[in-house]
Amino acid sequence: MSLRAVLLITLKDEPASGYDVLQRFRKGLAHVWNASHQQIYRELERMYRAGLVEPETVAQAGRPDRKVYRITAAGEAALQQWLETPLDAPRVRVPLYAKFFAWESWPAEARRREMARLREQLTERLEVYRAIEQHWFPDPWSMPAEKRAPWHTLRLGRKLTRTWLEWIDEVTEEEDGAQ
Amino acid sequence: MSLRAVLLITLKDEPASGYDVLQRFRKGLAHVWNASHQQIYRELERMYRAGLVEPETVAQAGRPDRKVYRITAAGEAALQQWLETPLDAPRVRVPLYAKFFAWESWPAEARRREMARLREQLTERLEVYRAIEQHWFPDPWSMPAEKRAPWHTLRLGRKLTRTWLEWIDEVTEEEDGAQ
DNA sequence: GCCACTTATGCACATAGTTGCATACGAATG
DNA sequence: CATTCGTATGCAACTATGTGCATAAGTGGC
Numbered sequence A, B: 001m002s003l004r005a006v007l008l009i010t011l012k013d014e015p016a017s018g019y020d021v022l023q024r025f026r027k028g029l030a031h032v033w034n035a036s037h038q039q040i041y042r043e044l045e046r047m048y049r050a051g052l053v054e055p056e057t058v059a060q061a062g063r064p065d066r067k068v069y070r071i072t073a074a075g076e077a078a079l080q081q082w083l084e085t086p087l088d089a090p091r092v093r094v095p096l097y098a099k100f101f102a103w104e105s106w107p108a109e110a111r112r113r114e115m116a117r118l119r120e121q122l123t124e125r126l127e128v129y130r131a132i133e134q135h136w137f138p139d140p141w142s143m144p145a146e147k148r149a150p151w152h153t154l155r156l157g158r159k160l161t162r163t164w165l166e167w168i169d170e171v172t173e174e175e176d177g178a179q
Numbered sequence C: 001g002c003c004a005c006t007t008a009t010g011c012a013c014a015t016a017g018t019t020g021c022a023t024a025c026g027a028a029t030g
Numbered sequence D: 001c002a003t004t005c006g007t008a009t010g011c012a013a014c015t016a017t018g019t020g021c022a023t024a025a026g027t028g029g030c
Helices: A002-013 A018-027 A037-048 A071-085 A095-101 A108-136 A145-178 B004-015 B016-029 B037-049 B074-082 B095-101 B108-136 B145-179
Strands: A053-059 A063-071 B053-058 B066-071
Touching: A002 A018, A002 A053, A002 A063, A002 A071, A002 B066, A002 B095, A018 A037, A037 A053, A037 A063, A037 B066, A053 A071, A063 A071, A071 B066, A071 B095, A095 B004, A095 B145, A108 A145, A108 B016, A145 B004, A145 B145, B004 B016, B004 B037, B004 B053, B016 B066, B037 B053, B037 B066, B066 B074, B095 B108, B108 B145
Parallel strands: none
Antiparallel strands: A053 A063, B053 B066
16 A cells, blocks of 8 residues: 555656656655556556546657556545554564574675675665755755655654664674674 | 575574464564564475475374474575575665655644654564563673674664654654644 | 463465566667 | 667566464463
């Protein structure tokens, strides 16, 4: 249901094709959701069959036609329903933790590679967040509360990523120091 | 593959039945992984068919028989392979963030309920972590590095949960203050 | 004596997500 | 002129996870 809800929210904001949604996931919603193009097209088709969205085919010169989806009244109702239902706390599933439980079988070299790579990926992620923030929320406190709201998600994303990075450095120092 | 790897790790440590694994997930691995009993039994059966584990049926008086699984050489090899392959950074998918993008349609009362509930669940989670820590790692620094390793995962779990709680309080104060 | 809980296993169906493949055209790169 | 990239859509097969139901016996509370 969550992908469906995310699609409803972005289509409510502005009608879009599957391809547009994919771009939004990459550019402004990277810290919220992501899905492959296959998954998006499939879900939009299902939502159409469920009456939640309406497609309009837009012909283009020299390009494939675009199918632009617009949210319906039924779609708005479903979204409202979803917003009002509290979410369950997400189940914890961190494969990396498992490796720490197999410490003795986990070669030190593999561990260092893994931690270094994770460090890089998280640093990159911070960069992406920073770019989104600069583009969409250059001055959040001058925005009205309802426009500012999405910015809070960036703040948490950043905080969590920094917490991970702190931990990586602590673990790396400790275990390297112990050798 | 991750559930499979987690099962291999716990079975390597000590042979166990599906039910035992379920108990381990609840008691000492709550911050690492969790899965329903259905999923665990199914996966163990598949791993048996793949030659990664070997079952031994243990009869019990007045109770259903237990199927105790033991890791095989092929299982150990598969685990080694998994440990040496770096994991991809997990894809970001936070349904709660989506609600912040639908701020205007998200009733203030529903929002307050949601945040309060999340706060409770996270506080409870900290409690679980504390219990695990007290039971398994009462004095981590007196343990040898390879015994201490799993404790790092608890540390990160705690740090991340605290980061969430901080953010909930910040957002709540700000938006309540703005009213 | 009934009800809920714990121990112990599992099947069947449904939803969610990944991976591989396919099509078609324009524009830029070499 | 061949290759790669971007725009734009999708099917098919597979893996992973969730939900509902089923069975069977002992244990403890009211």
